[in-house]
Amino acid sequence: xxxxxxxxxxxxxxxxxxxxxxxxxxxxxxxxxxxxxxxxxxxxxxxxxxxxxxxxxxxxxxxxxxxxxxxxxxxxxxxxxxxxxxxxxxxxxxxxxxxxxxxxxxxxxxxxx
Numbered sequence: 001x002x003x004x005x006x007x008x009x010x011x012x013x014x015x016x017x018x019x020x021x022x023x024x025x026x027x028x029x030x031x032x033x034x035x036x037x038x039x040x041x042x043x044x045x046x047x048x049x050x051x052x053x054x055x056x057x058x059x060x061x062x063x064x065x066x067x068x069x070x071x072x073x074x075x076x077x078x079x080x081x082x083x084x085x086x087x088x089x090x091x092x093x094x095x096x097x098x099x100x101x102x103x104x105x106x107x108x109x110x111x112x113x
Contacts, residue, residue: 007049067099
């Protein structure tokens with residue numbers, strides 16, 4: 001469904017995986033039932049698939065990103081991956097993000113990084 005509104009494949013997979021995992025955990029309020037709402041927001045240009053993430057600040061151990069109107073799920077997963085890489089190299093890593101969308105249920109994304 002997300003591909004039908006021009007969502008890049010990688011983003012569609014991240015969002016779908018998180019929504020399905022959330023529903024399978026029994027948290028339907030943050031799971032698949034939200035898919036029509038996301039599609040509606042894309043059609044209304046309130047949510048922009050493929051929106052670039054801007055790096056506002058970056059150091060070896062910290063960063064601040066602006067994910068704009070993109071998917072919170074996608075930004076959240078990339079933020080976690082980057083913080084983990086920084087921590088592997090420097091023993092500490094912290095990445096924050098500004099975003100117009102919400103992160104909803106990021107718990108399943110924690111298992112994938």
